[in-house]
Amino acid sequence: MVKLIAILQIVTVDGVSYEYLGTGSQSLPALPNLKVAIPQSVSYDSQYSNFTFGAGPVEITASFLSSVLPYDLCRTSIPLSYLTTSARSLDGSPHSIQFYSDVNGAWSALESNATLQWDLYEDSSPVNGSNATTSESSLYSWLIALQTPYLYAEENDFPLWGNFTYSTSPSQGQNFSFQSGYSSNLRYSFLMQHGLNNIVDSDYRGYGSSEPIFAYAHDFGSVSEASVVYTIGSVQQPIMRYLTTGGVLPLNPWWMQCYGDIFQMIDFHYKDLSQNQQLAAAYEAQLKADVDSYYSANVYSNSTPSPPYPYSNGSQGYTTGTDQFGEQYEFDPNNGYGFLDTNNFSGVAVPDVSEAESYYSIVALSTRQVMGAYVLTIPPAVNGSNMSEPLMFQKEISSDGNVNTVDVMYPAMPFFLYSNPELLRYNLEPLYQNEEAGFYPNAYSMHDLGSNFPNATGHVEGNDEYMPVEESGNMIIMSYGYYAYSSNSAWLTKHYAQLQKWASYLIQFSLIPGNQLSTDDFAGRLINQTNLAIKGIVGLQAMSKIAAVVGDTAGSANYSSTASSYFAQWSTFAIDPSGRHTVLGYEWRSSWGLLYNTYPDKLLNLGIIPPELYSMQSTWYATVSQVFGIPLDNRHHYTKSDWEIWTAATCEPATRRLFVNGLAYWLNETSSGVPFTDLYETVSDGGQPVSPDMVDFIARPVVGGHFALLALGRAVVGGGNDSTIA
Secondary structure, three states: OOOOOOEEEEEEEOOEEEEEEOOHHHHOOOOOOEEEOEEEEEEEOOOEEEEEEEEOOEEEEEEEEOOOOOOOHHHHHOOEEEEEEEEEEOOOOOEEEEEEEEEEHHHOOOOOOOOEEEEEEEOOEEEOOOOOOOOOOOOEEEEEEEOOOOOOOEEOOEEOOOEEEEEEOOOOOOEEEEEEEEHHHHHHHHHHHOOOOOEOOOOOOOOOOOOEEEEEEEEEEEEOEEEEEEEEEEEOOOOEEEEEOOEEEEEOEOHHHHHOOHHHHHHHHHHOHHHHHHHHHHHHHHHHHHHHHHHHHOOOOOOOOOOOOOOOOOOOOOEEEEOOOOOEEEEOOOOOOOEEEOOOOOEOOOOOOOHHHHHHHHHHHHHHHHHOOEEEEOOOOOOOOOOOOOEEEEEOOOOOOOEOOHHHHHHHHHHHHHHOHHHHHHHHHHHHHHHHOOOOOOOOOOOOOEOOOOEEOOOOOOOOOOOHHHHHHHHHHHHHHHHHHHOOHHHHHHOHHHHHHHHHHHHHHOOOOOEEOOOOHHHOOEEOEHHHHHHHHHHHHHHHHHHHHHOOHHHHHHHHHHHHHHHHHHHHHHEOOOOOOEOOEOOOOOOOEOOHHHHHHHHOOOOOOOHHHHHHHHHHHHHHOEOOEOOOEOOOOEEEHHHHHHHHOOOOHHHHHHHHHHHHHHHHHOOOOOOOOOEEEOOOOOOOOOOOOOOOOOOOHHHHHHHHHHHOOOOOOOOOOOOOOO
16 A cells, blocks of 8 residues: 555535645545635745635635744754644635644554554543543644554654654634544544544554544634644654764653653644744744845846746747846757857856845745754763753655765755854764764764664764765865854864864875765766865865864964865866866866865865866856756766755856756746755756666755855855855
8 A cells, every 4th residue: 555644624614615735535425515625826935835725705725834943942853843724704704614634644654554553632631532621722632653663763754653743722713623533434524514523533553444534623603714723743752862982872852851741842832833933934034134135245137037938848939038137048948958148059047037036935945844854852961961952963864864974964064054053063963972982993984873864873883885085075174164154163172183084084085086986976986076076175175274273283284285285186187178167087078067066165265276267167067057957967967956056156146047047947847746856857847867767855955055155155264255256
């Protein structure tokens, strides 16, 4: 049986029911009083996803809020989201309104025959049906779990332990009811009587056998408007398994230190909606202001954008025009080249579209996805741990399932430098603790902290995925990045010995890295990758800055001179003899790729990359663009959205626009229906790569890299460079 997680929402208006979220009614016979609500609009920002529907004389809004509050660690650690559903009369007259909502058991089980158990609670007291008070102030919560959980296990990105929770309150309704039971029977019963029977089904079973669902109903009587608030989420206690000098220990979620047990946390979160909304609005307002500020200092057009041209792949005609910058272009939607300069046939940005609005649409859609991959935990009580600060663990969603994958943390870095650099430190700290405790035997940085989330047990045998230059460079760059945005020199001093170890490896192997994988491991190994080598060189330059911070003057001079020497040699290996672009691998003339690892030089004002290299690459990218952006390299049509924006941050304004508008254009036109994938085809329908192999990257935190433009110029130490190339 295919696992189909479901949430169903129905509103009944004047006796006619309209299904507006989910498709659960499809299992029912045709009913004259059941219709499908008509979708009206969809909108999103960094905090909300909003959906409106027509339901006869009433407009329905379903608003999901998963607030991103980077400086509020307690609220950030809560694993719940809000769903507010509201009805508004369109004709000014009152209408009889009842809301119905249910969730199914697939949220808690991978296998349909795995037995579930469930309970309904009024506040923290179990409800058997007859003892419910249904008072307006009560909070009701369904808790659904595997009867036999698998602690610290997950499959297909679903945890196999803990509780799935779904909560609501009677609120202002005239009548509130609840019920669990067989899906078809329960839904049919509501459609007939517009209420539920306050029964808690005691027949524990799997979701594939007489599918159990868990429902609420709110009857508001005759009103002009009404709303219901639900909260929903998956709660694990403990949340991580962590290797320490005191053994392998369970780690509890940070919210327990803030709120107490699960019922106290659910209660706080539910009642916190108004304050949560205010805090979310403040982050959203600041994000918009910062996008506007960036573009007010970096050339773009304030012209009112027109709807973008459709990319039809065959159905539209050839067109020419002049964009808002006076640049002439041609566009043939029947090919994959995109918009081309009529003079030299280089790519130009999607015309008559505000780059600022394009960029906002990208970062707003990325924000919640980034934070959804992280958990904050109470640290283990060993070796004088600082119990006042959390540890933060990342799950490499969809692509691997590793814990704190260093080359997934690295592309996400700009989000944390922009939003709260301390979160980056909390994420780096477990990696340092593991290596400094002697749990990793190799001279280079580990690839990740554990092969299977949530098991942060390291790799004591040193047999993790082999990316030594990649991860050593990443750790040094991220560590200096944290310092540059926090001025916390004591933290660098604390970890300087470990940083020296990684830097020694880079001195040996970064210039000529050999046949290694880079972070783009799906593309395979490649000997002497230009972009990998420059990462090591930039890492050594960052190490020279670190050494200066901790007072190692001789070390700083050595790292700096080595980086400079290596860059001079790299230039002879990596730049095509034509002087037009860098190559993908040393002295491979027919190759090219996105040189995104130069971005940290610009971000942190390291000064190892000369302006002429940035300018050369900026000009080159426009000559190899496609309709949905610039491919990752010459081997395939696909690209990586995080690396595109990293690269855009190093480019001249026209090329930056080409990257940014191309990615926003893809968001509008792609055939991909999965949560913001960072790997997609730049031609055809912009779907996920299928050749040579199908690669599905779904909802990964690397979209934090889309904040690369906003992170520029915010360093408190070193004066990062936010200017575009003249």
